[in-house]
Amino acid sequence: MEESGDKRTLRERVDTETNRKILRLAGLGALAGVLSAALLMPWVGGLGLAGRDTAASFMDIPHDLKVPRLAEHVVLTDTDGEPFAEVAQREREVVDLDEISPWVPAALMAIEDDRFYEHSGLDLRGLLRAALRTAQGNTQGGSTITQQYVKNLLMEQAETEEELERASGRNITRKIVELRQAIELEERLTKDEIMQGYLNLAYFGAGAHGIEVAAQRYFSVPASELDPGQAATIVGIVRSPSYYDPLQNPEHSQDRRDVVLDRMVDTGYIEAEEADQYRGDLRLDHTPRGGSCAESEYPHYCQYVMDWLLTSDVLGETEEERTELIGKGGMTVETGLNRRAQEAAQEAVDRHVPPEDSTKFAAQAVVHPGTGQIRALAQNLRYGFEDESAGTTSINLAVDQDEGGSTGFQAGSTFKPYTLAAALDQGLGYGTSFDSPKSVSVSGLVNCDGEKMSSWSVSNAGESDGGEHNMLSGTKGSVNTYFAQLQRRVGLCETSQMAKRLGVHRADGQDLGVWSSFTLGDQEVSPMSVANSYAVFASGGSLCEPVPAREITIGEPDNGGERIQVDGECEQVIEPDVADGVNHLLQKPFEGGTADGLDIGAPVAGKTGTTDNSAYAWFAGYTPHLSSAVVVGDVRGGEQYPLRNVTIGGRSFGVVYGSTLPGPIWQETMREAVEDTPQDGFGSPPSKFGDPSSEPSGSDEDDDDDGGSPEGG
Incomplete structure (x- = not known):
């Protein structure tokens, strides 16, 4: 003036x-x-x-009026300190x-x-x-x-x-x-x-x-x-x-x-x-209301962080305390989001499963082994509400229901590594072999309540005639009849308990069902749960609680504010030798097996997964520094709308396997994401488990990885 x-x-x-x-x-x-x-x-x-x-x-008259810090935004930043969301109650x-x-x-x-x-x-x-x-x-x-x-x-x-x-x-x-x-x-x-x-x-x-x-x-x-x-x-x-x-x-x-x-x-x-001069028209230039995750660059990740702040005890012991602190804002949350990984994941799911293309969805979670830091959460469906427009949802399909996610999706053969871990944990070696024909009937399984399961008929998914398989060849070809017999050898209850030790849980919060077909992935889980369980192998046996934040700054640290360091809780749940043994086995699918052609130019291990009747298709894999899981399905329910005879992203599929859509999504994401990580490889396979290259001669591998019918529907 x-x-x-x-x-x-x-x-x-x-x-x-x-x-x-x-x-x-x-x-x-x-x-x-x-x-x-x-x-x-x-x-x-x-x-x-x-x-x-x-x-x-x-x-x-009482006059001791306090002038509090005014309610402001909660600012979310990526690992480089760059903001990607501002959320405010006011x-x-x-x-x-x-x-x-x-x-x-x-x-x-x-x-x-x-x-x-x-x-x-x-x-x-x-x-x-x-x-x-x-x-x-x-x-x-x-x-x-x-x-x-x-x-x-x-x-x-x-x-x-x-x-x-x-x-x-x-x-x-x-x-x-x-x-x-x-x-x-x-x-x-x-x-x-x-x-x-x-x-x-x-x-x-x-x-x-x-x-x-x-x-x-x-x-x-x-x-x-x-x-x-x-x-x-x-x-x-x-x-x-x-x-x-x-x-x-x-x-x-x-x-x-x-x-x-x-x-x-x-x-x-x-x-x-x-x-x-200033009379007449108001000459407005309106900027839409912000202050919510809907306006964030990565809205589903943003909402996950805000929900976590409200439920985690990092901001206070009671929900009332946490709600008050979040409402006041004036806080910066340095999250675990890696922008390179997040953008690569988003581009990959969008390219392969366009949101406007059909009712099909793709969701992915990426975590950091050894810390539980969540590097990326991506899905093709945009943040919004189902009744507003096609291709939108407020549900985070990559996480559990109580975290704003879904009730989960059957995981298929991505569960087979849990059987491998249980077997190695019991001292069984790579050479553990079974005659694994196209179909086999498995009896004698007992659940954790001591109940004997009825005889279970399981078949391989491909057209192979089967043959003798050990852990190496059975994993390379994802042979159902081999894993059914390995689970019987290890124990059904022991296999499910190993999965729990690795952090696997149902997305709907219910207890894991312990049925004959457990090793074939008949449980509804989230990509986050699967990715985090595979991170245990990558980290040498350490299970870490997934956390989306690394540090929280409230106010100005140099002016009475405070910094809160966020450390995910980690626990050694399997021996390093067992983790190294699984790592060696899960590199086999990339060597001419079910994940052939999905390498990323760095040491990788992983597993494809296609559920019974192709309801859902999965790929889960990891390096020593990143673990990721991808699921593809239909938002109306994969059981009613299986991935058979479908057109997705302009491509026609007779059957969508773990290697045909989830695999490429995973590959494109990880190929870009590993650029921000060290390039070292996995440890050597422990000699205690035998010859790391002794596949049975003449063993047949399936042309896909799943089959069989989950017991109990």
């Missing part, structure tokens, strides 16, 4: 801080007189403010007064409190004028900006409906308390601090709390760039945010804007000719 002519700058509104104190003392004396004279009004007597004790009683961005256009306080004072820089929290002239007009039947407010700031502070801090009503109710008791607290607040804060606090706290409609968000919401500019017309528009909203909402009621807003401009002319802030 220019300091020329008869225009008054903000600084010219008060000579010195000393003058303010003198005015304040004089104002208190006059206030006593006002209140005494107002004894005719029954509300004064009701407060116990009578006669010569009025001023003393007034000064005794969308607000706190800025200093010198980052706000001077036209904003000018417009505010013109319409609300022209003597702001002259009074001491109480404007006697305005109060008397309002009292007289109210007494004549024309209700009028006489609140100063400081009083309005007090009211907004009380409303901001209200935790119950009763407290909110007490802070905002239209009654004399509230006004008297507000006056007392306003006067005390001016003892502690400078005028600039009060103005700055008010402009950051006030609600300007359309979800915009504070002047910075309001400027961006209505005009897509920072508050520092607001011109007189824009400032008048926003300031005018304060009186009634719904009625004067520029987006919903532009005519009302325009009329109010012109009233504010008129007052700016009357109070000398702007010439009439200049004010006329």
Whole structure:
């Protein structure tokens, strides 16, 4: 704002801080007189403010109003510290007064409190004028900006409906308390601090709390760039945010804007000719409401983090504590998201299973072995709600139901490595072999309750004639009849218990079902669960709780804030030799087996998976530093809509196998993601398990990896 002519700058509104104190003392004396004279009004007597004790009683009113840290965004950043989401219960961005256009306080004072820089929290002239007009039947407010700031502070801090009503109710008791607290607040804060606090706290409609968000919401500019017309528009909203909402009621807003401009002319802030330039159309440049995961670059990952913050004890022992802290915001969460991995995963699922193409979906989770840090969560379906448009969902298909995900998907042969781990854990070697024909009947299985299972008939999925297989060849070709017999040798209960040790659990929260076909993956699980269990092998036997955050910063660490380090809980659940043994076995599918052609130019291990009747197709694999699992299916239910005779992404499939869609998605993701990781390989296969290359001569491998019917449907 220019300091020329008869225009008054903000600084010219008060000579010195000393003058303010003198005015304040004089104002208190006059206030006593006002209140005494107002004894005719029954509300004064009701407060116990009578006669010569009025001023003393007034000064005794509680006035220890705290000025809390204002609710702001929760900022989520990737591993490089780059923000990818800002989430807020109340969308607000706190800025200093010198980052706000001077036209904003000018417009505010013109319409609300022209003597702001002259009074001491109480404007006697305005109060008397309002009292007289109210007494004549024309209700009028006489609140100063400081009083309005007090009211907004009380409303901001209200935790119950009763407290909110007490802070905002239209009654004399509230006004008297507000006056007392306003006067005390001016003892502690400078005028600039009060103005700055008010402009950051006030609600300007359309979800915009504070002047910075309001400027961006209505005009897509920072508050520092607001011109007189824009400032008048926003300031005018304060009186009634719904009625004067520029987006919903532009005519009302325009009329109010012109009233504010008129007052700016009357109070000398702007010439009439200049004010006329800002009349007419509001000239809005609307930026849609932010402050939610829907506006994030990676909305499903964002929502996962926010849900985790609410349920994890890292921000407090109770949900109430956590909710309050999240609501206040002003916090930065450094997540485990690796932007390269996330974008590679998203591009891969979108390319192979386009969201608008059909009802088919693809979802992927990527975790870091040894820490549990979640590097990526991707799916082809966009963040939204199913009833709005095709290709959208609010469900995170990569995680468990209680984490915002689905009830899970049968995992197929991605469960076979758990049988391998159980076998090696019992001391069985690579050479453990069975005659593995095309079909076999397996009996003698016993579940963990001691119940004997009925005889189970299992078949290989391909057209091979079967033959003699050991762990090496059976894993390479994913031979169902081999694994059915290996599970019997190890024990059905022991196999399921190994899966639990590795962190496998149903996505719906129910206990794992222990049935004959357990080794063929008849359980509904999430990609996150599978990826994290495979990470145990990659890490040398350590199971880590999946966590999406690495560090949380609340406030400014150098100014009373704090940093909270987030460490996922890890536990050694299998011996390193067992992990190394599984790693060696799971490299076999890439050597001419079911994962042939899916290598990524770095040491890898993994497993394909296709469920019974092709309901779902999977690929799970890992390097020593990244573990990932991909599932493809139909959102309407794979059992009713199997992956047979389908067209996806412009390609026709008789059957979708783990190697035909999930495999390439995994490959493209990991090929890019490993660029940010060390390139070392797996440890040598332990000699205790025998010759690491002794496949039976003449063994046949299936042309796919699954088959058999899960017992019990």
